[in-house]
Amino acid sequence: MITLQSVKTRQVDSSKKSWLTRLGIMVIAAILVESLSIIQSRRIHAIMEEEMDVRSQMVLRSMQERIGHMLDMTESTMRENLRDIKLSLHNPDSIFRAMEYLIDDNPDIVGGCICFAPYYFPEKGRLYEPYAYKDDEETIYLSQIAGEDHDYTQNPFYRKVVESGMADWSDPYLFGPDSVRSLTTYSYPVKDGSGRIVAVCGLDVDLSWMGETLNAHQHFPSSFGLVLTADGRQVAGPPPSRASAAVVERVMAQMQEDEELSSASEWVVRKVRMARDPYWQIAQVYKTDEVFAGMRRMRLQQLLFILLGLAILFFMIDRFARSEKKLRKASEQQARISGELEAARTIQKEMLPKAFPADIYGFLEPAREVGGDLFDFYRRDGKLFFCIGDVSGKGVPSAMLMSVIHSLFRMVSPHIESPSVILQRLNEQLCQGNDSNMFVTFFLGTIDYYTGHFRYANAGHDKPFLLTENVSLLPAKSNLPLGVFPNTVFEEQTLQLSPGNALFLYTDGLTEAKVEGGQAFGRSRVQASLQEALSRGMDARQTVLSMFDAAHDFLGDAAQRDDLTMLLVQYAPKDLVQDHIDLKNRAEELPRLSDFLKGVCASLALEKKLGQSLRLATEEAVVNAIKYAYPEGSEGIVSVYADSDRREIRFTIVDAGNPFDPTAAVPPDTRLDVQDRPIGGLGILLTRKIMDSVSYARKEGKNVLTLTKNIV
Amino acid sequence: MKTTVQEIDGKLVATLCGELDTAAAPEAEVALRPLLQAQGKDIVIDCTDLEYIASSGLRLLLSVLKQAQSVGSRVTLKNVNEVVRDVLDLTGFVSIFNFE
Numbered sequence: 001m002i003t004l005q006s007v008k009t010r011q012v013d014s015s016k017k018s019w020l021t022r023l024g025i026m027v028i029a030a031i032l033v034e035s036l037s038i039i040q041s042r043r044i045h046a047i048m049e050e051e052m053d054v055r056s057q058m059v060l061r062s063m064q065e066r067i068g069h070m071l072d073m074t075e076s077t078m079r080e081n082l083r084d085i086k087l088s089l090h091n092p093d094s095i096f097r098a099m100e101y102l103i104d105d106n107p108d109i110v111g112g113c114i115c116f117a118p119y120y121f122p123e124k125g126r127l128y129e130p131y132a133y134k135d136d137e138e139t140i141y142l143s144q145i146a147g148e149d150h151d152y153t154q155n156p157f158y159r160k161v162v163e164s165g166m167a168d169w170s171d172p173y174l175f176g177p178d179s180v181r182s183l184t185t186y187s188y189p190v191k192d193g194s195g196r197i198v199a200v201c202g203l204d205v206d207l208s209w210m211g212e213t214l215n216a217h218q219h220f221p222s223s224f225g226l227v228l229t230a231d232g233r234q235v236a237g238p239p240p241s242r243a244s245a246a247v248v249e250r251v252m253a254q255m256q257e258d259e260e261l262s263s264a265s266e267w268v269v270r271k272v273r274m275a276r277d278p279y280w281q282i283a284q285v286y287k288t289d290e291v292f293a294g295m296r297r298m299r300l301q302q303l304l305f306i307l308l309g310l311a312i313l314f315f316m317i318d319r320f321a322r323s324e325k326k327l328r329k330a331s332e333q334q335a336r337i338s339g340e341l342e343a344a345r346t347i348q349k350e351m352l353p354k355a356f357p358a359d360i361y362g363f364l365e366p367a368r369e370v371g372g373d374l375f376d377f378y379r380r381d382g383k384l385f386f387c388i389g390d391v392s393g394k395g396v397p398s399a400m401l402m403s404v405i406h407s408l409f410r411m412v413s414p415h416i417e418s419p420s421v422i423l424q425r426l427n428e429q430l431c432q433g434n435d436s437n438m439f440v441t442f443f444l445g446t447i448d449y450y451t452g453h454f455r456y457a458n459a460g461h462d463k464p465f466l467l468t469e470n471v472s473l474l475p476a477k478s479n480l481p482l483g484v485f486p487n488t489v490f491e492e493q494t495l496q497l498s499p500g501n502a503l504f505l506y507t508d509g510l511t512e513a514k515v516e517g518g519q520a521f522g523r524s525r526v527q528a529s530l531q532e533a534l535s536r537g538m539d540a541r542q543t544v545l546s547m548f549d550a551a552h553d554f555l556g557d558a559a560q561r562d563d564l565t566m567l568l569v570q571y572a573p574k575d576l577v578q579d580h581i582d583l584k585n586r587a588e589e590l591p592r593l594s595d596f597l598k599g600v601c602a603s604l605a606l607e608k609k610l611g612q613s614l615r616l617a618t619e620e621a622v623v624n625a626i627k628y629a630y631p632e633g634s635e636g637i638v639s640v641y642a643d644s645d646r647r648e649i650r651f652t653i654v655d656a657g658n659p660f661d662p663t664a665a666v667p668p669d670t671r672l673d674v675q676d677r678p679i680g681g682l683g684i685l686l687t688r689k690i691m692d693s694v695s696y697a698r699k700e701g702k703n704v705l706t707l708t709k710n711i712v
Numbered sequence: 713m714k715t716t717v718q719e720i721d722g723k724l725v726a727t728l729c730g731e732l733d734t735a736a737a738p739e740a741e742v743a744l745r746p747l748l749q750a751q752g753k754d755i756v757i758d759c760t761d762l763e764y765i766a767s768s769g770l771r772l773l774l775s776v777l778k779q780a781q782s783v784g785s786r787v788t789l790k791n792v793n794e795v796v797r798d799v800l801d802l803t804g805f806v807s808i809f810n811f812e
Binding site for chain 2: 587588590591594608609612613615616619620623670671673675677682683685686689690
């Protein structure tokens with residue numbers, strides 16, 4: 001039990017181990033494939049980033065160019081108009097006209113002003129600022145906007161220019177508190193002949209278009225363009241429909257911390273800085289997710305495919321391993337079964353007679369390892385018992401039944417004379433518990449060696465051939481096979497054989513041997529082959545082997561499909577010694593018997609010792625018959641027949657008295673004490689001990705006791 | 713078949729000569745009757761010339777032995793030949809007789 005348990009555990013362990021190994025391989029494969037995919041996706045990422053760079057650069061450069069152009073145009077406009085302005089310096093009111101020209105000329109310039117140094121025109125007071133601007137409909141308005149509530153001298157751009165004496169671009173600002181219009185002002189110092197700054201001229205440039213232009217053709221839904229001042233404040237941005245102010249604010253806040261933002265963050269920024277004053281920065285902002293969304297999706301799909309592929313691979317490997325294991329198991333089982341079949345074949349062969357006398361030859365060739373055919377023969381009481389059988393079906397099941405029927409035959413037949421009765425006994429036994437409904441065709445015969453008296457009974461087997469001067473079918477009644485009905489009567493038939501006659505028994509494996517789709521070997525070919533053997537004077541062995549050759553020639557390369565069995569039995573008594581004596585049932589006749597027996601032994605030239613024991617055995621049996629067969633005082637005859645073929649001797653003691661079976665008597669116990677030992681029963685004991693077989697039969701109203709002994 | 717019984721040195725000596733078969737048994741039985749009156753004397757059965765013995769002969773020997781044992785006599789078989797010895801063997805008589 002412990003061993004079994006440990007074996008089981010080990011099996012479980014090993015299967016678990018192999019499963020783990022497989023899983024390990026799969027995991028390593030998955031990691032490899034995934035690493036490859038990561039490397040690949042990095043490359044793709046880099047390529048996409050490069051692509052984004054190129055695209056951004058194109059947009060940004062062109063924007064930079066346009067803004068630069070705008071700034072250039074504004075600056076050159078300023079320079080070109082400065083002469084007119086200077087000419088107007090003596091007439092404060094004519095300045096308006098100059099301003100009007102100035103802004104009318106340039107589409108980007110939406111307004112212009114000149115802020116005079118305090119009290120430059122004394123008649124105009126401390127502050128004087130002629131101002132012109134155009135609205136969306138290009139209508140130009142002129143006005144003087146300076147006053148105590150609008151003191152430009154406090155404005156940083158004015159002071160910066162006055163202090164530095166240099167032109168200056170202001171930071172962008174909104175046109176009015178409620179305006180969406182974004183402006184920047186180019187301030188330029190106006191100097192008189194002596195180089196003194198008399199006024200600051202400012203041109204207001206509309207910046208609204210920048211945001212619109214920059215965001216008009218964005219590649220991604222959430223990407224947008226920005227223009228920023230040198231220190232990062234917004235100059236122009238996307239319309240709210242593209243990016244909300246909050247988003248822009250957040251991105252700008254992030255940009256404050258990280259100049260370009262890495263691709264790991266939510267936004268990616270590409271920007272260029274203008275190489276000229278006011279050193280604005282133009283930026284393209286991309287939402288990271290959007291740029292790399294395609295790639296991520298692709299990665300995800302790829303991963304999914306890989307996982308699916310690996311799962312399928314795992315499944316296949318598992319299936320393969322399993323089927324391989326199954327295959328290995330099956331082949332081991334196959335080897336074991338074929339080993340066992342080989343053993344079974346040997347056992348079956350062992351059961352068949354192996355030594356054949358000259359007048360008998362048998363042959364059995366199973367179609368598979370084991371077969372359902374059998375044949376057997378043995379001699380008893382001067383008679384040859386022989387049989388052939390064919391179990392329905394082929395292979396192991398029929399082989400098992402064949403062994404059963406063979407054993408039954410060996411057990412049943414030694415006690416029964418009549419072939420018909422033997423078949424009945426076999427049938428009864430076989431019908432018991434024959435749930436598989438298998439049956440056996442069987443032919444059984446006995447030949448009296450000394451008389452040529454042939455008795456036979458058939459149980460559905462093919463009729464044997466009878467070989468006399470020519471070959472004919474033995475007129476055998478079919479009857480039912482064994483194992484069909486328990487009450488079947490197997491009719492017994494007899495035939496007188498002459499010396500030299502033979503019987504050829506076979507199974508249907510011979511007559512029904514055929515090439516696929518062709519004709520069967522058939523009885524006529526069997527008969528022809530036997531005729532040939534007969535005419536050439538072949539012995540038993542030669543006849544059977546020539547039949548085998550004929551069948552094999554007929555089959556050619558075709559496989560033998562059924563078990564093939566043949567048995568040839570020849571009645572060939574040679575050199576017989578036969579004699580008999582009739583005795584009266586009187587003790588006085590015994591010396592005559594002694595003389596008779598001595599004569600028989602002498603004619604067989606037997607050793608003295610053997611002769612004496614044969615004489616003793618026979619005399620004891622005859623004394624029994626004389627004493628007990630006939631009622632006290634009545635007369636009767638006891639006949640003794642002696643037959644021998646010089647290999648075996650048979651004494652047959654026949655009387656017509658009351659039925660008396662001496663073999664039925666219980667033999668005395670030879671181990672008993674002197675005083676306990678009975679005086680009688682010694683005679684039959686001696687007979688039985690001396691002879692090879694002693695059998696009794698009541699036949700035709702007579703007691704027939706047969707004694708046989710091998711004398712070779 | 714010739715059967716004689718003599719008394720030699722206080723022992724009864726029976727000599728069996730020839731074939732003790734069923735036909736000879738009744739005659740031999742008569743001849744061996746003196747052995748049944750052994751009265752304690754030991755019995756020797758000389759088988760030197762006994763060529764053959766049948767079951768009736770064995771029965772005779774057995775009845776002699778039974779009678780002798782009941783009166784305290786010893787029975788010894790002398791010079792038993794091979795054939796007779798075999799028969800005694802087959803019937804188990806070897807174990808109940810003394811041999812010399």
